[in-house]
Amino acid sequence: MTQQFETIALIGIGLIGSSIAREIREKQLAGTLVISTRSEATLARAEELGLGDRYTLSAADAVRGADLVIVSVPVGASGAVAQEIAAHLKPGAIVTDVGSTKGSVIAQMAPHLPDTVHFVPGHPIAGTEHSGPDAGFVGLFRGRWCILTPPAGQDEEAIARLRRFWETLGSMVEEMDAEHHDKVLAIVSHLPHIIAYNIVGTADDLEAVTESEVIKYSASGFRDFTRLAASDPTMWRDVCLHNKDAILEMLSRFSEDLAYLQRAIRWGDGDKLFDLFTRTRAIRRSIIQAGQDTAMPDFGRHAMDQK
Numbered sequence: 001m002t003q004q005f006e007t008i009a010l011i012g013i014g015l016i017g018s019s020i021a022r023e024i025r026e027k028q029l030a031g032t033l034v035i036s037t038r039s040e041a042t043l044a045r046a047e048e049l050g051l052g053d054r055y056t057l058s059a060a061d062a063v064r065g066a067d068l069v070i071v072s073v074p075v076g077a078s079g080a081v082a083q084e085i086a087a088h089l090k091p092g093a094i095v096t097d098v099g100s101t102k103g104s105v106i107a108q109m110a111p112h113l114p115d116t117v118h119f120v121p122g123h124p125i126a127g128t129e130h131s132g133p134d135a136g137f138v139g140l141f142r143g144r145w146c147i148l149t150p151p152a153g154q155d156e157e158a159i160a161r162l163r164r165f166w167e168t169l170g171s172m173v174e175e176m177d178a179e180h181h182d183k184v185l186a187i188v189s190h191l192p193h194i195i196a197y198n199i200v201g202t203a204d205d206l207e208a209v210t211e212s213e214v215i216k217y218s219a220s221g222f223r224d225f226t227r228l229a230a231s232d233p234t235m236w237r238d239v240c241l242h243n244k245d246a247i248l249e250m251l252s253r254f255s256e257d258l259a260y261l262q263r264a265i266r267w268g269d270g271d272k273l274f275d276l277f278t279r280t281r282a283i284r285r286s287i288i289q290a291g292q293d294t295a296m297p298d299f300g301r302h303a304m305d306q307k
Ligand SMILES: NC(=O)C1=CN([C@@H]2O[C@H](COP(=O)(O)OP(=O)(O)OC[C@H]3O[C@@H](n4cnc5c(N)ncnc54)[C@H](O)[C@@H]3O)[C@@H](O)[C@H]2O)C=CC1
Pocket: 011, 012, 013, 014, 015, 016, 017, 036, 037, 038, 039, 042, 072, 073, 074, 075, 077, 080, 081, 098, 099, 100, 101, 123, 124, 125, 126, 127, 128, 129, 130, 131, 132, 133, 232, 235, 239
């Protein structure tokens, strides 16, 4: 493959950062790949794994001379990273991130970044419940969406270069505004994780009563929840704190619908239950039939946007 950037700096080398690093190396997308993270042990591990060409604990040092800077840290740390790198960025550099929330990352980073760089926030909708540099792998982004949320008026060439980068990693790229991103992701990604954390927590509380039955009889439905509930606590604490409004809005809709379901069960209203379960089964089947089980569902932009 052809080199796309002379120097790429990766700040943060966990699941996402190290997956990107492996792709860059395999596809030879950078002349030089510089890796930075704040923990000495993680940086040493990245070096052992041979993920980059140069390693440094200083994010400021890492971005000097870089044409593309990718920030891959928990969203709550993005402001501090932006502040640290701002004065050392090369004019004309593209600065991006991979954070699961976009409004908050933009609010934290943009005020620090100089006008001489192109800020194009991004979010690959691909991941696992694992974290750290060992968890990454080539192919994570293949066939997955990557959403870019550039501010209005951002340099088109910078957006096009970043789009091409993600497409080279196998992603399908879509652009949308940060507010819409945060609402869509609240329902398709953030709520499922919160519900998983909650149901596993509830089962854990019940375990005192049922002894070890929760583990013993856990069927695949419960096991699926435990996978999501094993996701990184720092990352998901930050997602909850940094997409608060959209998550609370979706949680309140969810609670209303759950109360409807609860009432149907209480009053033995089998028709209501059957109708809902039939509708949801059709949604799953249509996704599978269209071969789009990796695609972002179109939840209807207008419905999502109205409060
Ligand atoms: N895990 C997932 O499935 C996905 C995560 N994301 C987003 O990607 C970002 C990174 O997540 P993961 O790679 O999963 O996390 P991770 O926990 O595997 O890695 C985070 C990395 O950031 C470093 N770090 C933490 N605070 C830092 C700071 N202040 N300065 C410099 N480095 C710092 C850690 O040492 C580690 O190298 C998060 O913003 C997350 O929301 C996006 C898509 C999927």
